[in-house]
Amino acid sequence: MFDDLATFGYQISPGDIGENITTSGLQLERLPLGALLRLGPSAAVELTGMRTPCVLLDRFQTGLKRRLLNGSERPPYKCGVMGIARAGGPLRAGDKICVFLPGRDRARLPPL
Template sequence: MTVREAVPVVVLSVQVGGPRAYPWLGRPIVTSIVKHPVAGRVRVHAHHLEGDEQADPNAHGGADKAVHAYAREDLDWWAAELGHPLANGTFGENLTTSGLDLTHAVIGQTWRVGTAVLQVTEPRTPCWKLGFRMGDPGFPRRMAAARRPGVLLRVLEEGALGPGDAVTLERPPAHGITAADITRVYLRESRDLSVIDAAPELAAHWRTWAGHRTVWHEEDERRGRTRPATSEG
């Protein structure tokens, strides 16, 4: 179930940004995680939103990761945890949604937003840039432990969207594999790699990742140990 009952399913805000240099832990970094709200409508291109650019295109953006969505409900949960309010876009998301349970979003589910059509491809996996954004190098692991990853989406049909647009969900794929299922495997809470192949709409890089994970499992079994969970890709 990805819709929160009795809550309008909408995009509350749209954020974009580009690479900028910042000091972090005694060295300069370049990141696009700091994004800013857009007041009007935004063009949705195959690999990105208009005005949004990735600092590291090998790890972020592209066909399978064109748009990042995070739920306002999850931001509110974090605000309570952290003890201060969080603005839309705090975690670098392009779309801040309301009324969607993104943690249990089904991989491959289609969203119609404005005149664009998007498809859920994977959970967001936290990296060190979230540590910079939150001023806490340990925050990526804290984010992983919270199991509120948000999702990434590919663009099936280009168009335009904006704040206040309704999100219309198409019938989810029958396989029922969710962002939470992929997250559990990623964090080594589950060794059931069959979920990777069961969701054909999953971002392509997960197949390569699953091949590496199989090798790791074999090494662990030979050594009689279990690898610790991690939020680092």
Template sequence: MSDPRVVAVSRDDRHRFSKVPVESITLVEGHGVEGDAHAGAFVKHRSRVRKDPRQPNLRQVHLIHAELFDEARAMGHELTAGDLGENVLTEGVDLLGLPTGTLLDLGGPVVRITGLRNPCVQINRFQPGLIKVVLAKADGTPASRPAPPTGSAGASAPVVRKAGVMAVVERGGEVRPGAAVTITLPAEPHTPLQPV
């Protein structure tokens, strides 16, 4: 595995599925990516705003590991930076294996991981069949939608969500491709990532 680094950064000032790759993004503490539609102290995702617009925004920054794009390519899907709506594309970081509360230093600016991105139907609208890349059961079988909770009637192998992680900005600053990523784990016991 390569040294942990930022591969690309993206943002979009409108609520669209994909974001536009740019030379750099500016993270604002407690707010998110400057100029991005999902920035703010309170929720910005439309479905969550309808439920309660005063919920704290735990999804200020979306990060995806570039290795997912390799997986997608092997399954016949070509993806480029920003396609899945991520703000930061990393390489050499096992984002999905990190616990809640992990700090990622992105070359100065720091984000705190709050949870997993829950893949939605928009992924299949973007590229039919892509949901099978970002959503699977732990036993390796495809999952087109989240399984019932473990222990409930109809429960099977747990669902693995691979569409990246969400974070909040702890320290602002500029993030550029090529920046080294430094990982600081929270105090134990660690809490596994859950969808936010």
């Protein structure tokens, strides 16, 4: 997302807009509710929803909220995701992330 925003002149670094963990190569917003992310050797986060873009983004950089809206595409905006830490552990830049999907009933992540 940061690379995409940079093409429109927005300079955002990891952590600037409230994220605790920054990933690359995963479309987290397309994962289902309840997906479990295994981070590093032992940490785990269960996805609970999509982080809805809010007005605070425009306070950070003017027009940023509108740039994150996708219109009729799914999901309706580019965003981060929210989750519950299910297990703790050390994390380092470059650690692998393994995704474990929930059972057959796979609901979309709700906006939060």
